[in-house]
Structures are given as C-alpha cells and as structure tokens.
Amino acid sequence: MNLPSQADIVVIGGGIIGCSTAYHLARDHKKSVVLLEQGKLTSGSTWHAAGLVGQLRSSASITRVLKYSVDLYKRLDQETGLATGWKMTGCLRLATNQDRWTEFKRLATTAKSFGMEMHLISPEEIKRMWPLMDVSDLVGASWLPTDGQASPSDITQSLAKGARMHGARIFEDVRVTGFEMDGNRIVKIRTDQGDIACDKVVNCAGQWARQVGAMAGINVPLQAVKHQYIVTEKIDGLAADAATIRDPDRRIYFKEEVGGLVMGGYEPNPQAWETGLPGGDVPDEWQFRLFDDDYDHFEQHMTQAIERVPALERVGVKQMINGPESFTPDGNFILGSAPECANMFVGAGFNAFGIASGGGAGWVLAQWVVDGEAPLDLWVVDIRRFSNLHRDRNWVRERTLEAYGKHYTIGFPHEEHESGRPAIVSPLYERLQKYRAVFGSKLGWERPNWYAPDDTEANDIYSMGRQNWFPVVGDEHRHVREAVGLFDQSSFAKYELTGPDALRALDWICANDVSKPVGRLTYTQLLNSRGGIEADLTVARLAEDKFYVVTGTGFRTHDFGWIADHIAAEWDARLTDVTEKFGTLSLMGPKARDVLAAVTEADVSNTGFPFGHVREIELAGCTVRALRVTYVGELGWELHIPIEATGDVFDALMAAGKPYGIRPVGYRAIESLRLEKGYRAWGSDITPNDTPFEAGLGWAVKLRKNTDFMGRRALETINGAPLTKRLAGFTVDDPEIVLLGRETILRNGEPVGYLSSGGYGYTIEKNVGYGYVRNADGVSDDFLASGDYELVVAMQRTPARIHLEPLYDAAGEKVKA
Numbered sequence: 001m002n003l004p005s006q007a008d009i010v011v012i013g014g015g016i017i018g019c020s021t022a023y024h025l026a027r028d029h030k031k032s033v034v035l036l037e038q039g040k041l042t043s044g045s046t047w048h049a050a051g052l053v054g055q056l057r058s059s060a061s062i063t064r065v066l067k068y069s070v071d072l073y074k075r076l077d078q079e080t081g082l083a084t085g086w087k088m089t090g091c092l093r094l095a096t097n098q099d100r101w102t103e104f105k106r107l108a109t110t111a112k113s114f115g116m117e118m119h120l121i122s123p124e125e126i127k128r129m130w131p132l133m134d135v136s137d138l139v140g141a142s143w144l145p146t147d148g149q150a151s152p153s154d155i156t157q158s159l160a161k162g163a164r165m166h167g168a169r170i171f172e173d174v175r176v177t178g179f180e181m182d183g184n185r186i187v188k189i190r191t192d193q194g195d196i197a198c199d200k201v202v203n204c205a206g207q208w209a210r211q212v213g214a215m216a217g218i219n220v221p222l223q224a225v226k227h228q229y230i231v232t233e234k235i236d237g238l239a240a241d242a243a244t245i246r247d248p249d250r251r252i253y254f255k256e257e258v259g260g261l262v263m264g265g266y267e268p269n270p271q272a273w274e275t276g277l278p279g280g281d282v283p284d285e286w287q288f289r290l291f292d293d294d295y296d297h298f299e300q301h302m303t304q305a306i307e308r309v310p311a312l313e314r315v316g317v318k319q320m321i322n323g324p325e326s327f328t329p330d331g332n333f334i335l336g337s338a339p340e341c342a343n344m345f346v347g348a349g350f351n352a353f354g355i356a357s358g359g360g361a362g363w364v365l366a367q368w369v370v371d372g373e374a375p376l377d378l379w380v381v382d383i384r385r386f387s388n389l390h391r392d393r394n395w396v397r398e399r400t401l402e403a404y405g406k407h408y409t410i411g412f413p414h415e416e417h418e419s420g421r422p423a424i425v426s427p428l429y430e431r432l433q434k435y436r437a438v439f440g441s442k443l444g445w446e447r448p449n450w451y452a453p454d455d456t457e458a459n460d461i462y463s464m465g466r467q468n469w470f471p472v473v474g475d476e477h478r479h480v481r482e483a484v485g486l487f488d489q490s491s492f493a494k495y496e497l498t499g500p501d502a503l504r505a506l507d508w509i510c511a512n513d514v515s516k517p518v519g520r521l522t523y524t525q526l527l528n529s530r531g532g533i534e535a536d537l538t539v540a541r542l543a544e545d546k547f548y549v550v551t552g553t554g555f556r557t558h559d560f561g562w563i564a565d566h567i568a569a570e571w572d573a574r575l576t577d578v579t580e581k582f583g584t585l586s587l588m589g590p591k592a593r594d595v596l597a598a599v600t601e602a603d604v605s606n607t608g609f610p611f612g613h614v615r616e617i618e619l620a621g622c623t624v625r626a627l628r629v630t631y632v633g634e635l636g637w638e639l640h641i642p643i644e645a646t647g648d649v650f651d652a653l654m655a656a657g658k659p660y661g662i663r664p665v666g667y668r669a670i671e672s673l674r675l676e677k678g679y680r681a682w683g684s685d686i687t688p689n690d691t692p693f694e695a696g697l698g699w700a701v702k703l704r705k706n707t708d709f710m711g712r713r714a715l716e717t718i719n720g721a722p723l724t725k726r727l728a729g730f731t732v733d734d735p736e737i738v739l740l741g742r743e744t745i746l747r748n749g750e751p752v753g754y755l756s757s758g759g760y761g762y763t764i765e766k767n768v769g770y771g772y773v774r775n776a777d778g779v780s781d782d783f784l785a786s787g788d789y790e791l792v793v794a795m796q797r798t799p800a801r802i803h804l805e806p807l808y809d810a811a812g813e814k815v816k817a
C-alpha cells in the first residue's frame with residue numbers, strides 16, 4: 001500500500017493509544033484516517049506492558065473512560081475476530097495499616113458514588129480468595145470485582161484490525177520526521193517516505209510524543225522512566241482466575257500469567273531513562289527493545305513480594321521485563337488540543353496505566369479531535385493544565401520522579417508536592433515567610449495556604465483526620481468575617497483583550513452580559529457547545545475597547561486557549577497574557593473599606609465605589625486596578641498592582657490596617673469562606689459536564705438578551721424543561737466527620753449523587769459540601785426540599801441537611817451584581 005498524499009486525520013503512533021484513537025475515528029466518525037508507525041504496531045511501550053486493568057480513579061469522568069475500556073475489551077473480539085485476552089479476575093488492594101484502611105473506606109465510597117461495585121473484606125476472606133498469600137499483617141482489602149487483566153499486544157492488534165475494517169489505513173515502518181506549518185497550523189506531515197497533507201494530527205507517539213510535539217512547537221511534558229516486572233515459573237496452587245493484587249504498602253502488584261505470577265512495583269527511587277541524547281531525547285531506534293535486567297534495583301520489590309507470597313522464594317524467574325514508559329509530573333495522562341498549535345491533538349503520557357485507559361482514551365480523544373472540544377469533563381488529563389513551567393525539562397523530570405515514587409503511597413488529603421519548589425514566587429514571598437506562611441504550590445506558584453502562629457510548627461502534618469492547620473485556619477477564617485484579612489493572590493491568571501472587536505468577541509464567548517459601561521465587572525461562565533461550563537471568570541471593562549480578564553491560577557493556559565480559540569479570525573481583538581505584570585492583593589472583611597480609605601484619596605464609599613465596579617486608584621505612590629468583588633462573601637477589593645510595586649502596597653496596607661487588626665490570610669481560609677458562601681469552584685462544582693442551570697447559575701446567563709453566544713443553542717433547548725440534576729449545599733453536624741468530596745448523597749436512603757467539594761465552615765461550625773442531586777424525572781424545588789438526606793462518608797451514613805441558599809450572608813453585601 002502506498003502512502004497517500006492526503007488524509008483528513010493522521011494518527012502518529014501504533015501503540016494501544018494510537019490504534020484505539022484510529023479505531024474510534026474510523027468507526028464512530030467515518031473519517032479518512034491514516035495511522036503511521038515508525039516500527040511495527042505495539043513496538044513501543046505497549047508490547048511489554050503487564051496488562052493489569054483497573055478502573056477506579058478519583059475523577060468520575062476518568063473512571064467512566066476506564067470503564068469504557070473494559071466494556072470494549074470484553075466485546076471487541078466479536079467485532080474483529082481477534083481476542084483481547086480479557087479476564088475479569090477482579091482486583092484486591094491490600095491494607096496493612098489504619099490510614100490505608102481509611103483511604104480504602106473513602107475509595108469504596110467514591111466507587112459507590114460513581115456507580116461501581118467495591119467491597120471491603122477481611123484478611124480471612126482474602127486468604128480464602130488467594131490462599132498463597134500471607135495475610136498476617138493485613139487489616140483487610142478492597143475488592144473490585146469488575147477489574148481484570150488483558151493482553152496488551154492482542155488488544156492493540158484487535159483495535160488495529162477494527163480500525164482497518166472501518167476504513168482506516170495503517171502504515172508500519174514509516175517515521176514522521178517533521179511538519180510543514182502555516183503559522184501555527186500543520187498543513188503537511190513529513191515522513192521518511194513522503195509528505196501527507198492533512199487537516200488534523202493526533203500525536204500518540206508514547207514516550208516520543210514530546211519530540212514529535214516539539215517538531216510542531218508544542219510541549220508535551222513527560223519523562224521516560226524505567227519500569228520493571230518479573231514473570232515467574234508456574235506456581236503450584238495458583239488459580240488461573242486469581243485476582244490481580246495491588247499491595248501499595250509494599251509498593252508491589254501481582255497478576256497471574258500462565259500459571260505463574262507477574263510481579264512489579266513502584267519504588268521510591270525511580271530511574272529516569274537517561275538517554276545521553278541532546279535534550280534527553282528518546283532514541284528513534286527502540287522497537288521491541290528492553291533495558292538490561294536490573295536485579296539490584298528490583299531487589300526491594302522482590303523482598304516485599306516474598307513476604308507477601310512466600311511461594312515466590314521457591315520458584316524460578318522466567319523473565320524480567322525492564323522497559324521504558326512515559327510518566328507525567330502529576331501522574332495523569334495527557335489528552336486534548338495542544339495550545340500552541342491549531343490542529344495537533346495529543347494522547348500520551350500514560351503513567352503505566354495505558355492499557356487500562358487505552359480503549360476509553362481513544363474513544364474520547366477521537367470525539368475531541370472531531371468536535372474540537374472535549375466530550376466530557378476531562379480537565380484532569382487536559383494538556384492545557386500545564387504552563388510554560390512545564391517546558392523546563394529538569395523540572396518535569398524531578399516532579400515526575402516524585403509522582404512515580406508516590407504512586408502507591410497513602411494519598412493524604414491536602415497533600416502538596418515537594419520537588420521543584422519554589423519554582424515561581426510572588427514579590428511578597430520573603431515578606432510572607434516572615435509571617436510564617438506555610439506554602440502550597442499551584443502551577444508552579446508558591447501560595448500561602450496558612451500562617452503558623454509562633455507556637456505551631458510551620459509545616460503541614462498530614463493525617464486522615466483533622467490536620468495540624470485546622471484550628472489555625474479557623475482563626476484566619478473568623479478574622480476575615482469579623483475584621484480584615486489580606487490575601488496574596490498574585491498567581492491569578494490575568495489577560496487583556498483589546499481592539500475594536502474586543503466586545504464583540506467577549507459577547508460571543510461569555511454567557512453573561514459583558515456589554516456594560518466602562519468601569520463595570522461581570523462574573524461569567526464560558527460555555528461549550530453543549531452548554532457545559534468551560535471556564536468561570538471575571539471580566540472588567542477598562543475602556544470601550546479594553547477588557548481585563550481574571551481567572552484561577554491553575555486555569556491559565558486553558559482559559560487563555562479557550563478565549564483565543566473562539567475569537568473569529570476576522571475580528572480585530574488581541575488577547576495578551578499579563579499575569580506577571582500584576583501582583584494581586586485581596587483585601588477582604590468588614591473593615592476592608594476603613595483600611596483602603598486610609599491609604600488612598602479615592603472615594604471608596606459604597607456609592608463612590610459600588611460592588612461590581614473597577615476603578616484605577618492611587619495607592620502607595622502607584623496606580624492600582626481595584627476590583628470590587630469577593631470570593632469570600634465579605635466586603636472587599638481585589639487590588640491588581642504593577643508587579644514591582646506589590647511589596648510597597650502590601651506594606652502600606654499592613655501599616656494602615658494595624659488599628660483594624662489586619663493580618664495576612666491563606667488559601668485554606670478562602671476555601672472555607674467560599675464554601676459557606678456557596679461560591680462555586682470550577683473543576684469540581686462546575687465543569688464542562690454541568691450547565692449553568694444545573695449549577696444554579698442561570699442568573700448569570702444572558703438568554704433574555706438577543707445576543708448569540710457560545711452554548712446558547714444548547715441552553716435554549718433545555719430552558720424550561722425539568723432539570724435532571726441540580727447543585728445543592730449540604731451540612732453535617734457531626735464534628736468528627738471530614739468531608740473531602742465524592743461522598744455519596746442519599747435521599748430517602750437512595751443514592752442520588754455525590755459531593756463535588758467538601759470542607760468545613762468555621763462561622764457556621766459545620767461540615768459543608770456541595771453536590772449534584774440527580775433524578776431522571778426531574779429535580780424540582782419540591783423534590784429537593786421533600787427528601788431526607790444522609791451522606792455516606794468513608795462508608796458510614798451520617799445525617800445531612802440540604803441547603804439551596806448560601807449558608808452565610810454578610811449583611812449588606814450584594815453578591816449577584
């Protein structure tokens with residue numbers, strides 16, 4: 001077969017991800033698809049994978065993606081005639097201590113919330129299921145009966161055959177060597193055997209995806225790491241349908257294979273693949289290749305495995321597999337539309353769960369490629385969660401190795417990464433250190449989470465219950481409610497949109513009406529074509545043709561990309577990222593006006609500077625953009641300060657605020673304050689899966705105006721129809737309960753949803769959570785009010801109360817301006 005000169009879509013890479021993407025593009029979308037593989041199919045990481053297939057993740061959407069994989073692997077052979085080796089053995093996860101047990105109880109609740117069966121079982125039951133195991137140190141195990149294992153190469157060949165059956169053309173031994181670009185658009189793919197003109201490119205090049213991306217100017221932040229497992233000789237007494245085992249406290253996993261065991265692990269001291277090539281590139285010629293066996297490094301797993309399955313001491317090792325796999329800085333894979341290039345999509349960085357993800361990842365990626373937007377909330381894997389920081393290869397390597405080393409460690413709530421810090425600091429960093437700030441990091445920025453009093457250790461001490469900062473954050477919270485606090489939010493992402501068509505562009509992109517007079521602010525969502533919420537931000541009109549947009553730190557690349565992508569080519573509007581130009585201080589609390597009035601001549605009275613307005617004011621010798629907004633439910637201003645003057649403004653506010661008891665306050669207090677106030681958080685409470693109507697944000701949608709905007713059509717079709725899910729607030733009185741999100745909501749004893757976020761409200765002295773209540777026949781006010789509610793928290797039912805209004809309302813503060 002000759003290489004074609006043209007195709008709609010070219011997929012690069014013939015591993016499981018490329019083949020699954022090509023299969024779905026051809027089967028579901030009838031596209032003209034060409035797949036190019038530099039060696040033979042499966043010859044990258046796929047052929048040597050162990051083949052464990054787990055499904056449960058902390059994101060409902062990713063769990064759905066993994067569940068889809070299993071459904072596909074079960075039935076694919078009926079379509080293609082090629083078996084996938086799928087075996088539904090179930091998976092046991094072992095716990096040897098109480099913290100791990102608590103983690104499993106929370107996981108089992110998450111599973112229930114996501115509609116998956118998961119049980120917790122005793123050591124005796126484990127022994128019955130897996131007689132070869134020593135269970136003497138076990139507290140118990142979680143049991144997920146629908147997990148299993150499959151043959152990675154067989155699945156891939158079956159997917160490839162399916163793709164061909166639906167018309168895709170697959171070429172082996174063809175290497176992509178570059179791209180012909182027109183601006184930021186790929187027009188042709190260059191290969192060692194000729195060029196192919198195409199509309200879209202999908203980069204599924206596994207550990208080569210970073211290099212392939214770089215040829216089109218895009219960044220795919222991943223690091224190849226060596227990962228090893230052994231395959232043993234036959235073990236007497238091992239059942240062919242033995243459950244796969246994950247033993248995280250011993251950092252190892254097992255799976256049955258032809259009567260023996262596959263055993264591998266995630267060591268705390270992983271080895272990056274140091275190739276010696278420029279930039280750490282992975283060599284082109286690495287088809288069906290492995291590294292030398294490294295028993296010295298593997299010994300740590302062997303020791304643990306023999307203690308768990310003593311029979312291992314007496315059986316021979318048939319084979320050791322030591323292969324490279326691409327890992328990412330946060331342990332999640334990378335999907336979606338590359339921000340730097342108009343028509344390259346990525347599916348890479350699968351962190352040793354590419355076999356488990358393959359079927360589902362190809363399904364959603366194919367839809368994403370065709371529609372230009374993600375078909376569901378895939379934010380945790382979206383390539384736009386990264387930033388320029390992730391172009392730093394050393395930083396990526398260091399953080400990725402940390403993430404690999406923590407793959408099996410207990411996931412404590414609120415845990416922060418330690419490596420590669422500090423990466424980006426605000427101009428206040430040293431000042432805040434003097435106030436004993438305890439920092440967290442977000443997209444590389446060091447941000448104060450809380451401030452340790454002199455008698456408290458200035459560090460997070462992690463535990464499964466209340467952590468050491470809990471009472472301190474309570475004091476910070478109350479201080480903002482009762483007096484005044486100063487938050488360093490300099491890491492906020494900030495953009496300016498200027499030009500004669502700036503308003504026209506925002507009118508189209510924003511769901512709320514931004515065509516207000518100069519000096520006004522608009523809180524708005526940006527919607528996708530399904531009416532789902534893609535972003536949640538504030539737009540300030542600075543001039544007729546100039547807008548200032550402020551959004552969350554972590555959403556910098558994503559929101560910028562979303563706005564830029566939806567400005568029509570013929571519109572004269574220029575979007576610029578000005579994040580580093582402005583420091584941001586939020587002055588919040590009932591005394592905020594007194595403090596601000598003491599440092600500026602500007603009129604900051606309620607009539608002179610009402611809620612929902614932006615003004616430039618003179619303060620500490622510089623001009624500051626002051627936005628009268630709040631995310632904590634108190635009187636306050638966000639002050640956007642020329643970055644070099646941030647320190648001076650901080651000092652002036654701290655000095656002027658002394659009589660009012662001003663103090664710096666951290667991000668954990670913001671979370672508690674916003675929960676009480678019912679402000680939604682994008683990424684948890686509001687996502688691309690949720691419409692503003694469902695989220696209780698219908699008031700921020702300009703449906704009554706005769707302006708077309710992204711998502712309008714979708715909202716019109718559901719406007720007035722009964723909603724099948726609605727966001728509601730919940731409180732729990734029991735002080736022992738810890739809410740984190742994903743707890744199941746029971747209405748009259750039946751599951752109706754789960755919490756999207758949870759925490760503690762220090763003013764109301766209750767646990768607070770938000771979550772969508774679902775009912776196929778409609779969720780009316782009556783339906784919500786008439787139920788009796790409970791939450792399932794770590795498998796325990798606890799009474800809860802539902803709330804449809806904010807739990808706290810500061811007198812006189814107008815929220816929905």
Ligand SMILES: Cc1cc2nc3c(=O)[nH]c(=O)nc-3n(C[C@H](O)[C@H](O)[C@H](O)COP(=O)(O)OP(=O)(O)OC[C@H]3O[C@@H](n4cnc5c(N)ncnc54)[C@H](O)[C@@H]3O)c2cc1C
Nearest residue numbers: 013015017038044045046049050051052176206354355356
């Ligand atoms: C030891 C080990 C055990 C594992 N165990 C499991 C497990 O139990 N369960 C699980 O789910 N996952 C497991 N994995 C992970 C799994 O193997 C990977 O996540 C998965 O195979 C990744 O698939 P891929 O298609 O992204 O990459 P690959 O399989 O590497 O495919 C990428 C392809 O792109 C091709 N390519 C690259 N550059 C070019 C170019 N310029 N032109 C044309 N083609 C190009 C390559 O040749 C390659 O074939 C394991 C990995 C390792 C190393």
